[in-house]
Amino acid sequence: MRTLIKNTTAVTLDAGDHILPDVDLALEGRRILAVGQAPPDFAPDEVIDGREMVAVPAFFNAHCHAAMTLERGWAEDLPFERWLNEKIWVAESALEADDITWGAALAAAEMIRSGVVGFADHYFWMDKVAEVVADSGMKALLAWCHFGIGDDKEVGNVSFEETVAFVETWNGAADGRIHTTMGPHSPYMTPTAVLKRFVAEAQRIGVGAHFHLSESDEQVRNSLERHGLTPPAYVAELGLLDLPRPTLVAHCNAATPEDQSLLAAKGTYVAHTPKTYQKLGMAMPPLPEMLGHGMRVGLATDGPASNSDFNMLEIMRLTGLYWKGALRDPEAMPRTKVLRMTAQTSAAAVGFPESGVIAPGRPADLLLLDTTAPHWIPRHDLAAGIVYTAHPGDVAYVWCDGRLLYRKGEFLTLDIDRISWEAERRAFRMVGKPMRSLRAYAA
Amino acid sequence: MRTLIKNTTAVTLDAGDHILPDVDLALEGRRILAVGQAPPDFAPDEVIDGREMVAVPAFFNAHCHAAMTLERGWAEDLPFERWLNEKIWVAESALEADDITWGAALAAAEMIRSGVVGFADHYFWMDKVAEVVADSGMKALLAWCHFGIGDDKEVGNVSFEETVAFVETWNGAADGRIHTTMGPHSPYMTPTAVLKRFVAEAQRIGVGAHFHLSESDEQVRNSLERHGLTPPAYVAELGLLDLPRPTLVAHCNAATPEDQSLLAAKGTYVAHTPKTYQKLGMAMPPLPEMLGHGMRVGLATDGPASNSDFNMLEIMRLTGLYWKGALRDPEAMPRTKVLRMTAQTSAAAVGFPESGVIAPGRPADLLLLDTTAPHWIPRHDLAAGIVYTAHPGDVAYVWCDGRLLYRKGEFLTLDIDRISWEAERRAFRMVGKPMRSLRAYAA
Numbered sequence: 001m002r003t004l005i006k007n008t009t010a011v012t013l014d015a016g017d018h019i020l021p022d023v024d025l026a027l028e029g030r031r032i033l034a035v036g037q038a039p040p041d042f043a044p045d046e047v048i049d050g051r052e053m054v055a056v057p058a059f060f061n062a063h064c065h066a067a068m069t070l071e072r073g074w075a076e077d078l079p080f081e082r083w084l085n086e087k088i089w090v091a092e093s094a095l096e097a098d099d100i101t102w103g104a105a106l107a108a109a110e111m112i113r114s115g116v117v118g119f120a121d122h123y124f125w126m127d128k129v130a131e132v133v134a135d136s137g138m139k140a141l142l143a144w145c146h147f148g149i150g151d152d153k154e155v156g157n158v159s160f161e162e163t164v165a166f167v168e169t170w171n172g173a174a175d176g177r178i179h180t181t182m183g184p185h186s187p188y189m190t191p192t193a194v195l196k197r198f199v200a201e202a203q204r205i206g207v208g209a210h211f212h213l214s215e216s217d218e219q220v221r222n223s224l225e226r227h228g229l230t231p232p233a234y235v236a237e238l239g240l241l242d243l244p245r246p247t248l249v250a251h252c253n254a255a256t257p258e259d260q261s262l263l264a265a266k267g268t269y270v271a272h273t274p275k276t277y278q279k280l281g282m283a284m285p286p287l288p289e290m291l292g293h294g295m296r297v298g299l300a301t302d303g304p305a306s307n308s309d310f311n312m313l314e315i316m317r318l319t320g321l322y323w324k325g326a327l328r329d330p331e332a333m334p335r336t337k338v339l340r341m342t343a344q345t346s347a348a349a350v351g352f353p354e355s356g357v358i359a360p361g362r363p364a365d366l367l368l369l370d371t372t373a374p375h376w377i378p379r380h381d382l383a384a385g386i387v388y389t390a391h392p393g394d395v396a397y398v399w400c401d402g403r404l405l406y407r408k409g410e411f412l413t414l415d416i417d418r419i420s421w422e423a424e425r426r427a428f429r430m431v432g433k434p435m436r437s438l439r440a441y442a443a
Numbered sequence: 444m445r446t447l448i449k450n451t452t453a454v455t456l457d458a459g460d461h462i463l464p465d466v467d468l469a470l471e472g473r474r475i476l477a478v479g480q481a482p483p484d485f486a487p488d489e490v491i492d493g494r495e496m497v498a499v500p501a502f503f504n505a506h507c508h509a510a511m512t513l514e515r516g517w518a519e520d521l522p523f524e525r526w527l528n529e530k531i532w533v534a535e536s537a538l539e540a541d542d543i544t545w546g547a548a549l550a551a552a553e554m555i556r557s558g559v560v561g562f563a564d565h566y567f568w569m570d571k572v573a574e575v576v577a578d579s580g581m582k583a584l585l586a587w588c589h590f591g592i593g594d595d596k597e598v599g600n601v602s603f604e605e606t607v608a609f610v611e612t613w614n615g616a617a618d619g620r621i622h623t624t625m626g627p628h629s630p631y632m633t634p635t636a637v638l639k640r641f642v643a644e645a646q647r648i649g650v651g652a653h654f655h656l657s658e659s660d661e662q663v664r665n666s667l668e669r670h671g672l673t674p675p676a677y678v679a680e681l682g683l684l685d686l687p688r689p690t691l692v693a694h695c696n697a698a699t700p701e702d703q704s705l706l707a708a709k710g711t712y713v714a715h716t717p718k719t720y721q722k723l724g725m726a727m728p729p730l731p732e733m734l735g736h737g738m739r740v741g742l743a744t745d746g747p748a749s750n751s752d753f754n755m756l757e758i759m760r761l762t763g764l765y766w767k768g769a770l771r772d773p774e775a776m777p778r779t780k781v782l783r784m785t786a787q788t789s790a791a792a793v794g795f796p797e798s799g800v801i802a803p804g805r806p807a808d809l810l811l812l813d814t815t816a817p818h819w820i821p822r823h824d825l826a827a828g829i830v831y832t833a834h835p836g837d838v839a840y841v842w843c844d845g846r847l848l849y850r851k852g853e854f855l856t857l858d859i860d861r862i863s864w865e866a867e868r869r870a871f872r873m874v875g876k877p878m879r880s881l882r883a884y885a886a
Contacts, residue, residue, distance in 0.1 A: 072832070073824035077777045110817040278768030279831070281775070308831035309818045317757075318764070325721030332724070334520045374553040375752045375835070377863045378870035381516035388722070388751035389515070392818070393836025420820045427821035 003027040008050025012358040027364040030401040057356045058365040059312040060346035061119040063250040063271030067103030068303030070427040094430040100125040102422035108136040110310045114392035115367045117400035118350045134174040137413045141350045143183030143210040148194030179351040186212035199239040208245035214254045232259040241266035253285045264294035269349035273302035274318045298346030335387040364402035369394045446470040451493025455801040470807040473844040500799045501808040502755040503789035504562035506693040506714030510546030511746030513870040537873040543568040545865035551579040553753040557835035558810045560843035561793045577617040580856045584793045586626030586653040591637030622794040629655035642682040651688035658694045675702040684709035696728045707737035712792035716745035741789030778830040807845035812837045
């Protein structure tokens, strides 16, 4: 497939932060062939008019639970314990394998629509999610969540061996668009012996791991009591940060400066989900300090039961706004810095470190944003427009590996009407609501 | 004009926070005639299919500088002094009267598109803004900003007498959709003698005042030094909080508990603009404490030179998220509370206290949001959907005083193509950029 995008403006996110006006972009196969002018003999299968549009590297979501779309809006304005025990676990206990398919497909649609082409997912029945990723044309790093305690099958989980079999079966699938990784839930839930088994299997298969880490002061205290180590030091001692592929950890709200240096030295990727922290009333991780220690922090949504949606444009915006305000410093978190965290660091966290730059030879993971809506005018600063005013409604075209996934409201790989219907009726079934179109919420 | 909205779901924001599924809404003239079922003899001029939509009272923006759309994106990631002195004032010094027309028209379009039907504006050449409000079908409270120092005409301002003449000429215009109010810049800029003249003229004409108040600790210190009073106590002593119509003040970032009690007792409206505070690195006003003192706080954007846009959906979201996070309490700022601050308190601050509820007899200021996009599914909680996931792209219909202003991407009162072109070329002229469509940003 050869695509020619004509007369567009590219926010390249290259080393010099170049913004290139009035360029053509040639996509060939899975790569960007040329930026500026296509070779004279380039014969495109499709030509896209890029005027009044801005091309930007596609976004990646470094940590989520995609199928939790089914619980969007199901637990609002509640304290964490009630949110989890009275609402989320009750709904999750009703999950069936096919629900994951439709919940994840809905998440895929929502992500594509807001310019996201890849995500790191950590949930149950991940073979179903892998099928959705394969069909949708997206990229993903998939971990089958395993608690390692009690009867893991309660919430759709399977045995340790089955999660490992998933990792072996699906790694590299869909022409390399799918990476898999080990999915222990966390060092505070998963017993030491099970964590060690994960390390051994990761070494054998040649993958990494993805888990929750240091989310609260309480977790740190408990870890110090049980193991004499903070959670990052403890998982490092177990070998979880020295696997064949990089480890990805979510959150680190309570990471100490020593923890931060350790995670930086290990090259561990950390997913930062600011909307979830604020919405659930959690402590905000010290992001500037973490970046100052050299940590590799990618932006992410977490699941929509907490984050409400999968809008990475909003996550970038919240990150910039939060730190300018918290540090009382408008120079904190410049606009291209949050763009890089989403397009580059998150991409690398998901296993696609070449993505995130519009340049010849790079993967053709990019989008075109329509800049003609009133909130873009005047177009003094396109990077600021993307970070501080853009909506998913501005996303006009989305390519992943050179394949067009979305065009002006049309999903090219997903049956959005079927997905919406299936996801809503299954979500309502899970919580015992009748499916009566828009009536059920008022029950 | 009679409009019948059929089979919709209404988030009424009435005293019981009722959400009414599958209702018809009948609009007659400028009012809501019926909620539930139209009278048998109701003969609508237009019938709207409200299925899969949610009706909600329209939003109001309690403080902005509408024509500053022209400076959107012109001063990014800069410290406040450089933002103001090197960028904003430089651009504003190039403002001409007609620029205000197109800048304000762009703001009007952007507000309508995100569900806002009324705003409090505080800027220059306000007769131009009044014409835009009249033509657009919106509602507004308009103040001609007057510093009262030096040559006020420098930034398009006029004499004290001329700003007062504007207030007299335009108050009650456009069938009562336009209210006017006195516009001293602030107690820190405007001399005491000038503030006293504003009080006398407001009393004579029967209006209120709108100005900036207590934005920083420095302003409080200076006021204590000069007047022996905090800024609110000082303006109260001058009579600025006891005018014939309620006074509206912006910000109060540094209001003391005594100030808060005073402002509450006076019935003063306060505009809260969280995105601007964060983006410019200002202190966040203590909103829960202010509400606890009984202050009337409406949400607002401020100008897009700081806020970037006029998206009140985002302002609601930021308000909820910020306080849940800052107080470490997910029960802080429930979703209907921030909805009420925007639909009701902001409406009252703009001078339309009857708006903000979907009920018979109320003004027909309302919108329909399309809930079929992926980020709405499943529709477990529509109020949460509005506050935590909705985008301006979901706004399908907007009525103000029973008149339809916007229908599925189409502006019914504004020539959006002309407005976008005029606003962009004027904005580029102001900062000396050539107008070459999308090329100028990269200069």
